[in-house]
Amino acid sequence: MESMLTEISDPNVVLETITSQKSYLSLKPAEKETTAKDSIKKAMEVVKKAASTKTTTTKPERYLLTECSRVLRKEKVTLHAKDLGINSRTAMRWWKHYQETGKLAYEKWQRNPGLPNSLTPGHEQHIQQIIEKDSQLCADDIIDSLKQQFEDLKISKTQMNHYLRNNMLISIKKSTFDLMTRSSDNNLQTRYERFMKWKYSDLGYTKNCVFIDEAALRIGKQKKPCRRQRAKSRQHYY
Structure with a gap:
């Protein structure tokens, strides 16, 4: 390699020995910088x-x-x-x-609003009444009640749920409270008297008796979902 470099006869070519990377970088021609504008x-x-x-x-x-x-x-x-x-x-x-x-060749796109609504304020009033009587009605029960009251009414289950949720602001809520009868004064008094009656007897919870209470086992006390009016006072139907 050295013999090849020494045979160069062009006077414009200058040979210089590079001893370090720093000197190499100093002799290296600057690259063209690409600006953000370019x-x-x-x-x-x-x-x-x-x-x-x-x-x-x-x-x-x-x-x-x-x-x-x-x-x-x-x-x-x-x-x-x-x-x-x-x-x-x-x-x-x-x-x-x-x-x-004088008309646009391409009309503005709009979302399909779907089928026109067939329910009237009279239908809404009837729905409100039956829900106040029984808040655990499903959409099929509401439709059956409407068809019995109003003739020639055609509405699907999906349309009914959509109308209840968006127009009447009635949605299905999961019950988070117990029944009022369970926490009533009479029920609490009865349970207290029963406890005091057997408190000082020879009954033992771990020996000779089986005590069943709805608070522990909750037999038949499962909370069911119910329909509740939104955007109004906190009124729960059970």
């Missing part, structure tokens, strides 16, 4: 190139362009179409359609 410029060129060949776009962009066609002149339509990534011919077709008919 990277943004390249990205814009790529986006413009993709926009010129793109023929489809999202619904909001299409609606925006058709809205702009009301006030834009013919020569401005193509420029705005390129910014939105819409084909220029498509934009001109929309612009001509508005100039001829």
Whole structure:
């Protein structure tokens, strides 16, 4: 390698022995730095190139362009179409359609509201009454009661639950309190007298008796879900 370097006859080539990495880095030519401005410029060129060949776009962009066609002149339509990534011919077709008919070529997209609601304030009043009587009614029970009261009523279980939840603000809540009869004064007094009667007898809880209390075993006292009015006073139905 050294013999090859010594045979160089070009006077412009200067040979210098590099002894350390520091000296190598000092002699190394500086690399061209890429600034943020250059990277943004390249990205814009790529986006413009993709926009010129793109023929489809999202619904909001299409609606925006058709809205702009009301006030834009013919020569401005193509420029705005390129910014939105819409084909220029498509934009001109929309612009001509508005100039001829006065209507937008692409209407604003709206969410499908579904089937029209068939329930009236009279139905709501009937639902409120039967729920106040029995808060553990399911959607099928409410529909059956409505059909008995009102003829020619057609509504599905899904529509009923949606109407109860969103229109009447009635939702299914899990019971978190015990029955009122369980904690009533008469019931508590009876249980207290029974305890005092056998307190000083020879009965032993671990020897000669079996004591059954609903507080421990909760036989037949499972809490069932019920319907409750939302956005009102804290009133629970049981």
